Amino acid sequence: MVVLAKGELEQIALPAVQRAAPPLAAVPEVDLAMADRDGRAAAARAVARASEEHGFFKVTGHGVPAPLLARVEAAAAAFFALPQQEKDKAAGGPFGYASKRIGGNGDLGWVEYLLLGVTAAPAALPGGAPLSASPCCFRELLDEYVAAVRRMTCTVLELMAEGLGLDDDGVFARLVLDGDSDSMLRVNHYPPEPKEHGGARLTGFGEHTDPQLISVLRSNATAGLEISLRDGTWVSVPSDTESFFINVGDALQVLTNGRFRSVRHRVMVSSGSAPPRVSVIFFGGPPPRERLAPLPGLVDREGGRRRYRDFTWTEYKTSAYQTKLADDRLGYFETTPTAA
Ligand SMILES: O=C(O)CCC(=O)C(=O)O
Numbered sequence: 001m002v003v004l005a006k007g008e009l010e011q012i013a014l015p016a017v018q019r020a021a022p023p024l025a026a027v028p029e030v031d032l033a034m035a036d037r038d039g040r041a042a043a044a045r046a047v048a049r050a051s052e053e054h055g056f057f058k059v060t061g062h063g064v065p066a067p068l069l070a071r072v073e074a075a076a077a078a079f080f081a082l083p084q085q086e087k088d089k090a091a092g093g094p095f096g097y098a099s100k101r102i103g104g105n106g107d108l109g110w111v112e113y114l115l116l117g118v119t120a121a122p123a124a125l126p127g128g129a130p131l132s133a134s135p136c137c138f139r140e141l142l143d144e145y146v147a148a149v150r151r152m153t154c155t156v157l158e159l160m161a162e163g164l165g166l167d168d169d170g171v172f173a174r175l176v177l178d179g180d181s182d183s184m185l186r187v188n189h190y191p192p193e194p195k196e197h198g199g200a201r202l203t204g205f206g207e208h209t210d211p212q213l214i215s216v217l218r219s220n221a222t223a224g225l226e227i228s229l230r231d232g233t234w235v236s237v238p239s240d241t242e243s244f245f246i247n248v249g250d251a252l253q254v255l256t257n258g259r260f261r262s263v264r265h266r267v268m269v270s271s272g273s274a275p276p277r278v279s280v281i282f283f284g285g286p287p288p289r290e291r292l293a294p295l296p297g298l299v300d301r302e303g304g305r306r307r308y309r310d311f312t313w314t315e316y317k318t319s320a321y322q323t324k325l326a327d328d329r330l331g332y333f334e335t336t337p338t339a340a
């Protein structure tokens with residue numbers, strides 16, 4: 001644990017510092033362009049296999065234009081380069097700008113971020129005061145980004161359903177396309193590590209699983225993301241500016257009766273000459289009133305063993321908001337084997 005010396009951060013005890021980066025992950029890769037052609041069944045199988053084994057993979061051939069990605073990256077860097085007072089004008093949770101504090105239960109990280117609620121309608125990022133500090137057109141640009149990424153997300157969700165052999169391949173995508181879908185966009189910036197840490201690694205974003213159905217992440221060329229494998233070992237994810245990384249979230253683990261794995265991940269910040277890591281994550285969530293329950297077809301395949309009771313997305317969020325970042329939030333909704 002490290003306590004910083006100066007400024008607003010002086011009171012903040014940073015999370016544990018780790019010295020060595022873990023080994024590099026062999027991240028499964030799926031070419032979505034293949035899914036438009038004869039390779040659809042193979043792409044669906046690959047997506048389902050990676051979602052089961054790791055809950056994590058990357059997609060290429062995604063169709064989101066590279067110039068759009070470059071513009072978003074530049075606009076994000078410009079926003080975080082604003083003077084602190086300007087960024088603070090965009091604060092005022094749950095949405096908006098925040099620094100170091102993650103969620104409302106005391107979690108801290110070496111990160112500053114913008115969190116935006118997004119609805120299914122393309123031009124629906126929150127307007128007005130919270131983002132008045134953002135440079136010209138940042139919001140409009142993020143609208144465009146969300147529209148493109150949501151489309152691609154739905155393709156991935158359809159492939160997941162197909163790969164599971166479900167009759168209805170829209171069963172997951174529909175939730176994210178719903179006009180009330182509770183989706184979010186987060187833009188993270190991991191500031192350069194303070195000199196006084198002498199090369200130690202800082203926790204940028206502590207370990208956690210993402211609550212929603214699916215997270216779709218893109219970052220600049222600076223690495224830092226790490227995922228936990230099934231055996232509990234951590235591996236570093238090499239950065240790849242041309243691909244999107246896909247995380248299975250808690251809600252999808254429930255719908256698939258635990259077959260897909262909500263992947264535990266974290267971000268560590270290393271010293272060095274690399275520019276600060278900037279990541280943009282679209283979290284595809286269900287509508288608040290949606291009842292989440294393991295899909296009956298998948299329960300049948302496990303001989304009727306149903307791993308989670310059903311609950312609404314609002315219930316889940318209410319429960320999750322009382323927990324710390326690293327807590328196992330799904331434990332509360334698990335059934336006991338005999339109660340299945
Ligand atoms: O910034 C990143 O690379 C990942 C952060 C993350 O896991 C999150 O915002 O949920």
Ligand SMILES: [Fe+2]
Pocket residue numbers: 208209210215265
């Ligand atoms: Fe996350």
